[in-house]
Amino acid sequence: MAEQQHPVTAEHARLAAAHDEGDQAWAAWGPYLSERAWGTVREDYSATGEAWDFLPHDAARSKAYRWNEDGLAGVCDRGQTWCLALALWNGVDPILKERVFGLAGPEGNHGEDAKEYWWYLDSTPTHSWMRWRCHYPQREFPYTDLVQQNRSRGKDDPEYELVDTGVFDEGRFWAVTVDYAKAAPTDLCLRVTVRNHGPEEATLHVLPTLWFRNTWSWGRDPYRPEIRAEDHRLVAVHHDSGPLVLAGDGSPEVLVCENETNFERLYGVANTTPWPKDGINDRVVSGAATVNPEGVGTKAALHYAVTVPAGGSREIRLRLSRPSGEPDLGGGFAWTMQAREDEADEYYRALTPAGTSADEALVLRQALAGLLWSKQYYAYDVRQWLDGDPAGPPPPPQRQQGRNSRWKHVANADVISMPDTWEYPWYAAWDLAFHTAVLAHVDPGFAKDQLLLMTTERYMHPNGQLPAYEWAFGDVNPPVHAWAALEVFRIDGGTDTDFLERIFHKLIANFTWWLNRKDPDGNNLFEGGFLGLDNIGLFDRSAPMPSGVHLEQADSTAWMVMYALDMFRMAMVLAEHDPTYEDMAIKFARHAITITVTANQQGLWDEEDGFYYDRLRTDDGRVLELKVRSMVGVVPLFAVAVVGERRLAQLRRLVLTWAREHAPELVEVVETDERRHVLSLIRPDRLVRVLGTVLDEEQFLSPHGLRSMSAWHRDHPLHVQLRGSDFSVDYEPGESHTVMFGGNSNWRGPVWFPLNYLAVQALRTYEQEYGARLTVEHPTGSGRQCRLGEVADDLSRRLVSVFCDDARGRRPVFGDCELFQTDPAWHDLIPFYEYFHGDTGAGLGAGHQTGWTALVANLILQRGDRAPTPRPADVPRTEPVVRR
Template sequence: MSTKRKHEVPDQQEPKRKHVEEPDQQGFTRKNAEVPDLQELKKKQTEVPGQQEPVREKVLDHIYGNKFWGPYLSERQWCTVREETLGNCWDSTSYEKITHDSYRWGEDGIFGLSDEQQKLCMGLTLWNGKDSVVKERFFGLTGPQGNLGEDVKELYFYLDNDPDHRYMKALYLYPQTEFPYTDLIEQNKEGFCHSAGKGVFDDGHWQIIVEYTKPESDTILCRYTVTNISTGVQTLNLSPKFWFRHDHDAKHMTDVSCFQVKGDESVVSVSYQLEPDCCYATYKLEVKPGGEDIIEWELLPVGKPSYIDNSSDVIQEWKIKAETFYNSLYDCQWSDQEKAVAKGAWAGLLWNKQFYYYDVDELYHRGQAVENKVKTVKPGNWDVMERNIKWRKHFKAKDILSVPDKWEFPWFAAWDTCFQMIPFCRLDPDFAKHQLLLLLSERYMSPEGQLPGCEFNFDDNNPPIHAWTSLKVFQMTGETDLNFLFNSYCKLQKNYNWWMTNLQCSDKYIFYGGFLGLDNISVVDRGCPPEGYSIKQADATAWMALFALSMVQIGIELTRHNFPSPGDIQKDLIKYLKDFLCISHQLNKDIDNGGMWNLEMTFYNDVLVDQLTEQYIPIQVRSLVGLLPLVACGIVNFSGIRCTEELKQALQTDSIHVCDITCGTVNFSGIGCTEELKQAFQTDSIHVCGVIKVRSLVGLLPLVACGTVNFSGIGCTEELKQAFQTDSIHVCGVIKVRLLVALLPLVACSTVNFSGIGGTE
């Protein structure tokens, strides 16, 4: 490792740099660390005379993939479920206390990097000379403290990143006055307080731009550009920080990773009592008003050529390559402002990757902290902790995950991941597919087929959109990766069966799911209904309709490509298609008949069911829950798949015709429909002329101009009354017209195309 100061302030002596011995490929002397060690590899080289260099290069290529180093450091590890020791993550530690405690499951820092297994971490440390603590991580409010839940109270921005993290850029604004830690906590008790507090930047601040580049997959080059935004000369203490992740069992800890740090050659400090796992290179910067200073450092394997003397050219080269990558994604009609917004959003996705380590069984086996350790894990009562206890036997996460936000939500949620992978597949299709399959793997999904919700409670069900996302990613990436689609389909069958078995109400094809994560504020706790009642949920039922429809669409794609065996998949298609129709049919029944449609409100409602009297009590609230039945729509195209006889028979019966369930286009052209099939669909509004035409949303657009016109109290003239007295509109104080909520029965819109499948007579 080497550091370099590019712009020195006159008459200021540069601090003596700490030199770190570099016996291994990371550049740090260590004991018992699990960082990949090349010592054994060097021994193996001697076993192949004359081929030492090629073998070494091959091994290095295997160890250092393009994504070996990345922005995998969390921005908040404190107050997470993984670090709780008292059964309540918010009380187990705090922003202030963590400076004296060690983490057990990860690390955090400011714009930090690490390797894929987070053995070695690096981040930025700052001190303005005024704060009571050194700034090593971003500050924010915990869940109980924040007026809106957990809430970061710093100003920082992700500016650039690329899929392989070859060039990364971010900006942090650091006050030059004392940071208002206490004030922010107190002010948020009374109401919402903006990030960093009011007026905290009025007397000046530091603008700190952090840039990373990887000229090679095993080399990191970093530049800090510090600008003084104030009217006077200001001083800033800046320290690049390097440390090993604490990954030892507190019960059995006998040794820890350590650095041997050399200053003066006559002194070597190696101590287990003085944070032996950390190394800092400290600079005290005095910067004029509007001036800037630059600090650079480099991390590379022993024996590799250095890039730090040519850093400006190297950073600029990879910055241009990142810009070229983004230019390939922009729509040609976008303005510069629109491009900037898109780039910021994509950069945010790429920065919010995180090393996520959570082994539920191992957590329960970790005991009290060893005494006489100056810095170790906080003692806890491990015997009473019951969170996620049902997931002990199989849940073992130790992966790089895309998370919603590395500070406010530094954990995965199954359906958040699904939504994140839609834009992610434009940036890095392989990563998007890997994330989706990872959540379906045996280390995440339960043996019964349940997907974990989030770490606060894995039993909380997220909306089952995994099938929909897998299909979208397949379609957005060229419809060529059939292995990905088939693997997803096979694993999703297990998850589908779990929903059908465990979350189906007594009224068949109606579902409940509990929290579900969308309509978080309800008049009842949907995860725990009142005693003596069960709950039927309109959104859970709609999500299951979408799940079934997505499985139909995936099955058709696989069958169309004859992958792997169309006969087996078509048997499943019949099941999923019938499930979809039955769910839609049941959902659209009125509440008194076991459905979810409230005739009085003309809206979908959740329903409480009295378990003694079996009385249905609608939760009469207009919310997103009642709109979600509209999501279960799509295009089902059977053309070109050579349907089996069984599938043909299933499609050419009354089972496909459920009155007023589906709206869309069902295309029978080219299959020679029987008279019986035609007659089945010949109603007042549906006729067969090659194509069955039914009502669609296009025909509903004239209804956007709808509302309530209130004439009460104005003394209407006879002429005005007569003008409005028509067959469908009358004036009785208020003119009543149809509202869009009355159209919600049109929930399951789809196109079923039978052309080209050779229909039987």
């Protein structure tokens, strides 16, 4: 284990206890409850695999989930035995607001999309303190209007968002803030603050809801836990979690039902209970007799009806804890809240680099908060899912040959860092790799555990492939796991060789899978499919090519050089402690060198354009170069490693000796000087040429980062005919105009943070070797020569600027939405979108994508030494300040 620094804050002390002593108690409860479980693959038991249709939003309130739960501002234990979340009702909606609403993929003109506004404003790594906020309309929520309008719009039309419906006009909305503070690992204080932003007095129904995940209805475990109303509190008993008490201030109405499916509403057959899952909803909204008058069940709520004057606010205090006398909702509660918030402030002051502006510090803190809130409990046993449950009807036979049928070994039941809590409430291997590079700054232990988790026998395929994501575990994402492991190792201090050794052995199997499966001809030119870049190519790269045609991918080949170099770097570190790893260093250096030579000498490099392209090769020897100027040709920049003086002797002895004996034609590629040496796919003269294209503001370089496709294609679309079919590609800086693979993701022009981050890192690596000896014109055509480190710094500034106020006080991420740009109630609530408009920086895609877009935190953290700075300007408090 890496040697931990002496704790400097209370939160550092909690982390140190978890990492050094294995005491994970403070992380036993956390924000592990997803904000969408409906419309997922896990809950889809259809023959056709149409997950959005099998369990849509309208059915979610009535159907018990099989695998995991969802809710607003929710928390649960690590095994999701119990769940606690918020439900709201404005008095006019047709249903309670128990979960985030959004469009299914077929309903949106640009794919699936959440149609609500909520934010993760704060969290410590152990979740000792957390803050969540949503803006809930006082007018009737426009469910039907949102669906109809988006269904009627085409791909050339913008999405119709909740703000476009007018429900927030005149400020008629509730700002609902939920603060969590732990008095102890299993003693959780909750403060719900509702602020009436409307012009008139209004009433909001607030229902903190406690329930047990349904594990008893499937014929595998008959044990049924119990929640019982006692006075104005809830007492919950489960043999796994032990007894719990949820107490609230005042005299709330206690409503209890069962977490059981309403079969009558959904299927027209008799219910198994008169108090089904939606019983509380029906009781509050329509006064139905659908809650148990005996006050016993498996789902329960404390019902508050809060009337607040215009501009006023109201606070509700609650506490979830073990039974131990009367829960303190007074002075002790207030002390805990203030103490944990102060400790969070102290923690982030210690983390934030000196010189960071207040606005950047706000972005940093919210980016990390979103990533920490996106840790979700994820359960999915593929074999059980395919075979069905004893108490349910047998699944259709098509499932045995359908989705994920070759991944029967997968048996997941873990807390995992998710790409997004709504749009992507499932893990994705390459997304997770980028998450860990950020998490390493705040919780390196969790980051390491996440990387190792993906390589365990319950995740990694026996053939060595890592699972992509639940929609298709067998899809292929870029192999960035080794890069992430080295990033985490470095950020954590570079001493935890036990972690590096464990993951190195696992990744050998994955590297071998790539060699065997993605280089079918053994010529060191790799295929790989879409590689997470969705629609970036002329055609769907994940689909089988026509007979006799092979796609040789510049990005896949470059990823493999990068992978080999990362494995080489790991082996060199491990060889310092164990000489047996020297042989592995030779192995991976050899792979990197031979693939590099092939990529540069056999067709992926275009000498005329000075760029890398995919190419099609037919069995009769014809070759078609696909001259698309996209990130596909930028990925070769990432394949670089610098070997410093400390390891140069090893490099000479191990690699040059092997090369001279077995591949003398490659010696010039790996020749070194006496100081250090750069191993890279691109030699210096070609690096300058590629950067000439990449740093051209008329091509890749935008005001807010590198575009995923050159803007040159705006006026120069590319058309190719293949086997009688026409294919074309052009520059699309915003939402995709094509229905090709990828749904609402678009890699034909927008700015994406993960590859931009790799570009920044690669430029800094080149700077280590070349320094002032290599400069490039930046931006291209400006006449200004810059070192590569200076280019990296400028690119980093451009990326951070997406979220920060410009000279006019406008955040590019908000686009042209005047409410977000000018209203103080909205302006400092930062959304971390999936990707960003290639010309304006406006946020696009998944609106709460706090996973890899949280890399903005790393860009801010890398600017200098960490030192205390003034606390960033926070969103104005809506609750009274209590000082100790």
